[in-house]
Amino acid sequence: MNLTLLAEKLNLSVVCGGDGLDREVSGGYMGDLLSDVMANSREGDVWITCQSHQNIVAVSVLKEHVGIILVLGKKPDDDTIEKASREGIPLLVTELSGFETVGRIYNLLHP
Amino acid sequence: MSQGYKFSFPVKGDNFDDAGKASVEIKRFLKGLGITGDVLRRTAIAIYESEVNIISYARQGNINICVTDASILINIRDNGPGITDIEQAMKQGYSTADDHIREMGFGAGMGLFNIKNCSDDFEILSEVNRGTLLKISINR
Numbered sequence: 001m002n003l004t005l006l007a008e009k010l011n012l013s014v015v016c017g018g019d020g021l022d023r024e025v026s027g028g029y030m031g032d033l034l035s036d037v038m039a040n041s042r043e044g045d046v047w048i049t050c051q052s053h054q055n056i057v058a059v060s061v062l063k064e065h066v067g068i069i070l071v072l073g074k075k076p077d078d079d080t081i082e083k084a085s086r087e088g089i090p091l092l093v094t095e096l097s098g099f100e101t102v103g104r105i106y107n108l109l110h111p
Numbered sequence: 112m113s114q115g116y117k118f119s120f121p122v123k124g125d126n127f128d129d130a131g132k133a134s135v136e137i138k139r140f141l142k143g144l145g146i147t148g149d150v151l152r153r154t155a156i157a158i159y160e161s162e163v164n165i166i167s168y169a170r171q172g173n174i175n176i177c178v179t180d181a182s183i184l185i186n187i188r189d190n191g192p193g194i195t196d197i198e199q200a201m202k203q204g205y206s207t208a209d210d211h212i213r214e215m216g217f218g219a220g221m222g223l224f225n226i227k228n229c230s231d232d233f234e235i236l237s238e239v240n241r242g243t244l245l246k247i248s249i250n251r
Contacts, residue, residue, distance in 0.1 A: 034163075035221035038156050039228070051216050058131020062138060062155045079128070 001025055001108060003046065003067050003090055010094060010104055012069060016081050017090030023066040025109065030102050034059050041065065048101050054079040060089050067091070071098045115179035116144060122162050124170040124191070127215060133174055134159040144178055150251050153229035154183050157247050160222040161187040167212050168192060169242065182231070185247040193239040200235075201227065 003021040007014060014021065026044030031037045032051050041047060043064040049056060052074045060068050067090035070076060076084070076091050084091045094101055118140065120133040138155045146154070158174060165172035169191030177184040194200045201223050208218025227233045232248035 032216050033219040033221070034216040035160065035219050035225055038159055039221065039225045043152075053215055054128065055130050055215055055217075058135055059159075061135050062131065062159055 003092070006046070006105065006108065007092055009108055010096070010101065012092040012094050015076055015091040015093055016085045017067065017088055020067060020088050020090045023090075025066050025105075027109065028102065028105050029065075030098055038063065046105065048098055048105070050074050050098065052076045052080060054083050056080065057083040057087055057089055060084075061087050065089070069094060069101060071096060071101050115177045115184075117175070117177045119176070120174045122165040122172045122174060122189075124166055124168070124172070124189075126166055127212075127217075130163055130166050130217075131159060133162050137174065137176065141176075141178070141183070146178070146183070146251070150183070150249060154185070154249050157185060157226045157229045157249065160226050161185070161245055161247075163217055164222055164243075164245075165189045165191070167208060167217060172242075180251070182251055183249045185245075185249070187245040187247070188242065190242040193241055193243055194235065194237040195239055197235050197237060 002024050006025055025046050029041035029045045030048040032049050037059055041063050045065050046067050047060055047065045048069045050071050052070055056068055070093045073095045122133050137158055169189035172189030175186040199205055203224045204220040206218045206220035212218040230247045231250045234246040237243040
């Protein structure tokens with residue numbers, strides 16, 4: 001499943017990085033501690049977090065995530081949007097909680 | 112350091128806006144040198160955590176890398192406050208980071224632990240009030 005379809009199913013809003021939405025989502029990781037995400041997320045994951053500051057972009061680039069989903073209606077900072085656009089990392093937002101977001105994505109990826 | 116492809120990146124302390132910038136550039140360089148897979152993954156994690164440590168605790172530091180056929184050697188020097196108790200600092204969850212650092216999702220006390228986990232050889236040399244040197248070796 002690619003990010004476009006995932007965004008559609010969960011009604012996610014795309015903030016930036018729309019060019020990367022056709023990437024295949026191989027899995028996901030949820031976390032707000034950057035070291036945890038660095039250590040345990042994988043290439044091809046979609047990263048679910050409530051961190052909205054610009055440092056999330058470098059983590060995502062380094063880990064080669066397909067995109068970042070900000071939960072609980074968090075708005076990414078302007079710097080975050082700028083960096084994500086430059087690096088081609090799709091940023092998506094949802095009003096859903098982390099628990100609900102992860103649960104729904106899990107069910108979609110493992111029907 | 113032995114013969115090999117060498118390069119160096121300076122990192123400025125307390126500059127969280129650019130956290131990860133050096134790591135991203137270094138990873139691209141290493142990819143260009145044909146390093147891939149688990150070796151690249153472990154190297155990127157070790158360098159990122161080291162970079163964040165410099166930014167969190169030192170005024171400035173340097174990431175020196177030497178790539179040989181056998182391994183990737185990374186030396187990270189900073190002029191920070193040094194580590195009083197290295198054994199304690201290595202424990203997962205132990206951190207001296209302040210609230211400002213923690214609010215951003217750093218300072219979880221996982222950095223040095225992650226570096227060690229990603230290294231085949233890892234050594235910390237530190238002198239209080241002088242600085243810290245991390246010596247990381249990752250086999251190719």
